[in-house]
Amino acid sequence: MIVCHCQNITDRDINNAIDWMRASDARTVITAGKVYRALxxxxxCGGCMPLFLSTMRGNGNFSVPVLTTTLCQAKPNKETGS
Structure with missing residues (x-):
């Protein structure tokens, strides 16, 4: 299905780009801009962006890598133990 008529981008193109990016670097954060550049x-015009993002979210390789989800977690204080 065509997702972006201006640039003639299909859902298959988006999914292939996401799969390629994840295979190339398992820790990369995938954005719409990176998908466009990969293609x-x-x-x-931006009219496709809601469908474009929905298509991205539907790809199993789109999620934020586990390694980056723990970056902001507080570490216990050695002195107080909390």
């Missing part, structure tokens, strides 16, 4: 394209 050699750029966003135009």
């Amino acid at each position: 050699g394209k750029a966003a135009d």
Whole structure:
């Protein structure tokens, strides 16, 4: 299905780009801009963005890598134990 008519991008193109990025670097944070760049394209009118993002979220490789989800967790204080 065509997701972006301005740039002629399909859901398959988006999913292939996400799969390629995740296979290339398991720790990368995938954004819509990175998907467009991976496809050699750029966003135009933005009308496709809700469907574009929904398609991205539907890909199993889109989620934030486990290694980056723990970056902001507080570490216990050695002195107080809390």
